[in-house]
Amino acid sequence: MRRPLAAxxxxxxxxxxxxxxxxxxxxxxPAPAVRKVADTSLDSxxxxxxxxxxxxxxxxxxxxGLLTYKGYQYATWxxxxxxxxxxxxxxxxxxxxxxxxxxxxxxxxxxxxxxxGISRVDGRLHLNMDSHSNGFFYVKSEAGLFDNPASxxxxxxxxxxxxxxxxxxxxxSQFTYPQFVATPEGRLQLSYRVGIxxxxxxxLAEYDGSKWTALGEWTSSTGTYTSxxxxxxxxxxxxxxxxxxxxxxxxxxxxxxxxxxxxxCNGGGITNHDTGYVYSTDRGRTWRNAAGTVVGxxxxxxxxxxxxxxxxxxxxxxxxxxxxxxSQATDSTGLPHAIISYVPGRFGQCTTNxxxxxxxxxxxxxxxxxxxxxxKKTEIPLPLNSSQRTRLAFDKYDNAYAVFPxxxxxAASKASGYTDWKTLFDGSGLNAFGEVVVDETRLAQDGVLxxxxxxKSSGTTPSxxxxxxxxxxx
Numbered sequence: 226m227r228r229p230l231a232a233x234x235x236x237x238x239x240x241x242x243x244x245x246x247x248x249x250x251x252x253x254x255p256a257p258a259v260r261k262v263a264d265t266s267l268d269s270x271x272x273x274x275x276x277x278x279x280x281x282x283x284x285x286x287x288x289x290g291l292l293t294y295k296g297y298q299y300a301t302w303x304x305x306x307x308x309x310x311x312x313x314x315x316x317x318x319x320x321x322x323x324x325x326x327x328x329x330x331x332x333x334x335x336x337x338x339x340x341x342g343i344s345r346v347d348g349r350l351h352l353n354m355d356s357h358s359n360g361f362f363y364v365k366s367e368a369g370l371f372d373n374p375a376s377x378x379x380x381x382x383x384x385x386x387x388x389x390x391x392x393x394x395x396x397x398s399q400f401t402y403p404q405f406v407a408t409p410e411g412r413l414q415l416s417y418r419v420g421i422x423x424x425x426x427x428x429l430a431e432y433d434g435s436k437w438t439a440l441g442e443w444t445s446s447t448g449t450y451t452s453x454x455x456x457x458x459x460x461x462x463x464x465x466x467x468x469x470x471x472x473x474x475x476x477x478x479x480x481x482x483x484x485x486x487x488x489x490c491n492g493g494g495i496t497n498h499d500t501g502y503v504y505s506t507d508r509g510r511t512w513r514n515a516a517g518t519v520v521g522x523x524x525x526x527x528x529x530x531x532x533x534x535x536x537x538x539x540x541x542x543x544x545x546x547x548x549x550x551x552s553q554a555t556d557s558t559g560l561p562h563a564i565i566s567y568v569p570g571r572f573g574q575c576t577t578n579x580x581x582x583x584x585x586x587x588x589x590x591x592x593x594x595x596x597x598x599x600x601k602k603t604e605i606p607l608p609l610n611s612s613q614r615t616r617l618a619f620d621k622y623d624n625a626y627a628v629f630p631x632x633x634x635x636a637a638s639k640a641s642g643y644t645d646w647k648t649l650f651d652g653s654g655l656n657a658f659g660e661v662v663v664d665e666t667r668l669a670q671d672g673v674l675x676x677x678x679x680x681k682s683s684g685t686t687p688s689x690x691x692x693x694x695x696x697x698x699x
Contacts, residue, residue, distance in 0.1 A: 261694070262695065265320075267300055268690050280660075280679050281334070285550075286552075288342075288405060292666045292667075293664055293675070297313050298313065308326065309329070325381065331355055340353050346410070346434035358399045364387055392436065396439055397420075401425075404464070414432075415430045415432075424459040426462075428440070444529045455488050457484055465477070465552055465563050466554075468665075471559055475504060478553045483496040490574070490576075495546050497547040500538055500547075500565050503529055510523050544575045545576060547566075551564050552564045566609060568583060607629065613630040613660045630659050658678075672697050
């Protein structure tokens with residue numbers, strides 16, 4: 226039976242109204258995409274040497290080597306004469322202003338990165354640099370320099386002297402892996418390792434705008450871990466990152482590294498095992514497993530340990546060359562995600578050469594907690610072709626982007642449940658060496674994915690360090 230024209234018109238009008246009413250279904254979010262918009266030079270003669278298969282200017286675990294705040298982007302590196310340099314530009318500008326700081330890198334060790342952080346409570350930049358299981362060097366800017374950047378000149382006189390403490394607060398004589406993270410209130414926290422690889426603890430310090438306070442250690446290096454091959458009684462936790470989500474929760478993915486090689490099938494591998502996850506709801510004072518059970522406290526006697534129940538979210542023995550300090554991020558709903566990488570079992574159950582096996586057969590995986598609380602893992606179908614690390618980022622639609630060594634970019638859509646990973650940029654034209662540094666802070670401000678990379682060289686011949694920008698879906 227044909228419907229009356231008036232009824233058809235009424236139905237059509239109702240459908241049009243329903244499609245435009247607030248809260249009704251809208252067009253699907255755009256798929257992940259990248260469009261290269263700029264590639265600017267920081268320094269044509271940056272310091273270059275290969276150490277631990279990486280570069281001191283581009284270790285991806287730097288937090289932060291590149292960051293954005295109030296319309297300006299900041300970068301830091303060591304130039305050819307080994308001097309620490311910090312630069313800035315207005316977003317969208319091609320020219321960078323540079324300042325050479327009064328410190329020179331003391332040793333050719335790629336661990337000795339420069340990390341930056343901004344304390345929003347007083348508008349200062351903080352830099353921690355040049356450390357690997359020894360003392361560190363610390364510099365901070367004058368107050369307010371970052372609040373109104375266009376109104377202040379960029380000059381060495383804006384920065385204080387080089388210190389070997391945090392304004393008199395000495396942390397440890399065995400300091401490594403500085404990572405700055407801003408609290409929701411605008412305080413600045415510093416995460417670092419006390420001790421050495423295979424026997425170390427993670428710790429936190431906090432700056433409130435007037436002074437630094439050492440909050441203490443929060444992980445344990447003791448206890449017994451036993452694999453099918455042997456046991457170890459000392460270790461350290463390696464963080465994939467430490468990040469606040471919009472709800473104020475502090476997230477940390479990690480792996481453990483054992484001191485005793487007896488836990489491995491072959492001495493040519495690496496003793497990293499398992500991917501763990503903990504979080505804090507009180508600014509890093511206490512730590513909980515994914516189920517919400519308290520498993521440690523910062524500065525207390527009970528610290529997060531290898532034996533704590535419920536902390537492992539992806540189990541893996543030490544025979545697959547699992548990477549430490551890969552990457553993590555949270556999506557717009559506060560759910561935690563990580564990139565991990567190792568040699569899958571289909572290529573064998575015992576790696577015998579960490580670098581060669583990862584380069585030949587290593588794969589990266591996207592690990593995440595879904596809205597129902599279940600952990601999901603998806604292999605990214607792109608060979609590593611490298612022993613090095615991959616970075617993770619999200620666009621405004623919660624599409625995920627993995628930035629591989631050499632600046633290659635793969636992505637997956639939220640709509641697919643992060644199962645449709647594909648390559649969007651193959652690194653062509655960059656001539657990048659190894660890992661890259663991603664600006665974690667810029668994406669939320671203007672939808673641009675900024676990547677700092679250093680070009681390939683040989684020996685100790687300096688090379689260019691650059692920043693390439695990709696526009697993501699707006």
